[in-house]
Amino acid sequence: MAVARRTSRDIRSESRLIVVRALLAAGETTRNELAEATGLSPATVSTVVGDLLKYGIAAETGLIGNGIGRPTTGLRFNADRGRVAGVYVEDKYLEATVFDAALGRLATVNASAETPVEEADDVIDWIVRILDTALDRAGAERGDLLGVGVLLPGGMQRPVKSAPTPGGIWLHLDRLRDRLGLPVVVDNPLKAIATAELWLGAGRRSGNIVTVSLGYGVGAGIVQDGAVVRGATDSAGEWGHSLLVFDGRLCQCGRKGCVEAYIGALGMRQTVAELDPGHPLLDGPDGYVFLHAFTDAAEAGDPVAVAALDRTAHYLGAALTDLVAVLNPEVIALTGWPDFPACRERVMPIVWGRIRADAPGSAAEDLEIELVGRHGMEGIAAIALERFMRDVGLVTTRVLPAL
Template sequence: MVNRSAQDIRCLNRFEVLRRFYAAADARTRQDLAAETGLSFATVANLTAELLDAGVLMEAGRDGSSGGRPRTLLTVNADRGALVGVDVAETSVRTELFDLALRELAVDERPLAPGDVTPDHVTQQIVAGVTAVLASAGLHQDSVLGVGISIPGLVERDRGVSAYSPYWAWRDVPMRDLLLDRIDLPIHLDNPLKASTLAEMWFGAGREADDLVVVTLRSGVGAGFALGGALYRGTTNSAGEWGHTCLVFGGRKCRCGRLGCVEAYVGTPGIAETLRGVAPDDPLLASDGDDSALLAGLAARAANKDGVAIEVIRQTGAYLGAAVGNLVNLFNPEVLVLGDQIADHLGELLLSETRATLADHALAQPLRAVSVRVSPLPHDAVSRGAAAFALEGFLDDRELFGPVSRSRTARTRAKAGAGAGAEE
């Protein structure tokens, strides 16, 4: 049973109110926010007062379109501070700098050589990336509200530890401590599953969905979950390792050492294995681990009606449809999103094949309720979601958003009372 304090509930409500500004991408009135969140007008007035006091929101004029007295418009104060999102992937470190409205200010990408990558080397690349984007945007470190970092594998978020990374066989690496020795900024660590899900919740297909599943498809695959409008992490922050559930009993060997995992069929190495089965001498197999070259090649050839490419994508979609059918039956989501590198390249063709197989594996009622779609976010969904780690960490700052003082409560109640009469 989850025991949430009043402060925890207030923080979740703060997230929900602010998410509406990103969902609408324009100014909102307090009345808009109350209608969209289901919170009372008084609660919304209290929360927006906190956000205004902290400089996260600012007033943006009046809206008199509904007749009667004009209502105050609120919007995100983009200049309040910057957020950094870092996507540490198997072969690269991508660092992006955003303003508080989540508009990209600068980007830096650095390769990671395949093989035995050390924590110290990755730390150096992250620090170099953060330094580069700040210099590119002409910003000082003091303007950064936080740095969110996505590390593949299992992450102990509270301790800032990479518990296990399948790419480099890391175990219990204290990444946050390593970084704090070099960057004097708030550091928020988690993995790509959580980053992709937060990105969809804040900025993508899940902005208006309370129950959401986000399937990430790259070299490794996984699934992130938002249940009841909140990110689901599991007891040890390990929820989402769907890629290592069994799809084919006694099937292909997965890099985790087990047989028949979902990842061994719908991850990029699994797609290469499917291609090898269809056309053992196909020239795309010579890409030697270059995931982008393999996927781009398949997509280009499928667009030109190449039979081999179409068959590989068809088989991948069939495996994926069966695997996500389990997710639809288990979680009964409103929206299921296919995202990341594989979905970016194979897009609608993969989606149509997935939907066709899904219909044979999902129960009728949850199938009717779910909308299955490709992520609308650009290719930087993980780094954008990592920036959302930093945003949520900032919004959960107990010193900045501590218990509401009596004076603020009285002031907000007065505003709410006046607002309900004057602005409605």
């Protein structure tokens, strides 16, 4: 990577992305309001708005008068510029969502398979079928799509040596692109959730955000200076596989003592087992089902579940404190089990206590933690939209991967 490859074209690109995001956030607005919201000069905003009108991404809404001064022309994001789709694919589960161009959700269709879908062509067939169904429900057709974003679980890194994804589809996305005749982008959930937060969430008021996803697996997305941090091989954010305990529990990844081995679903199960190896929760299923059963049991007052949840909250607080120490974000946006009704009141005070006690210096003083619920699906749709703007020449941002 060169020290810098910025040109005046990149600068224009950056201004355009900033205005696009501000327009999306604003609903109906004006050029002056956009200048105020973005900090860009009125002249720059006017130029950018001109470009966005030309490409149909912005639309004028007629004159707005506030009774003071002369009326100005209203602006909005043109949601009907087209549609974008997000596809989430696991080996036995598939989901397709169709959004309007303003990232409003129009239709979601999901499907599951009895046995893992293993062949790449079968996975592609499945994606195309479910996507077409979702388009149909949204009253749209393939030709309306500006792009398709595919969300693949797991640590997706380049160069691809192994493909831990159904049917090795990550290696065959060109076939999907050819079948659909549409631009396809692919990314992993950590980057997609960070992008969703940047476009639709805390990114509207801060450029320095960490998104934290807590589910079966755990991970983070990093937004720095208004851009998603990707890292040298696209694997930044693997906080779930940073250490909580040197030489501690064996993690699924093979390393010992990872954060995920304590606050992922399997980790919580192990905490229950350490407290009471014969606890009935351990007879039930794993994953999300366990997460709900476990947190419900804690809410109902089961003493082992309460103790295990409290201990998990301490683990979470400690692991978040590490992010605060290293990255010192303005906002942490949490998605996952801490937002379960059974957890909110019990977990967050413990987490905050740990962060306040242990964060270095004043690092946690102005910190906000949001329990959000931004989805990777919105993020991958935003990435597909960004890709569309790149294809028409409006932005020059690095969008991954080049398909």
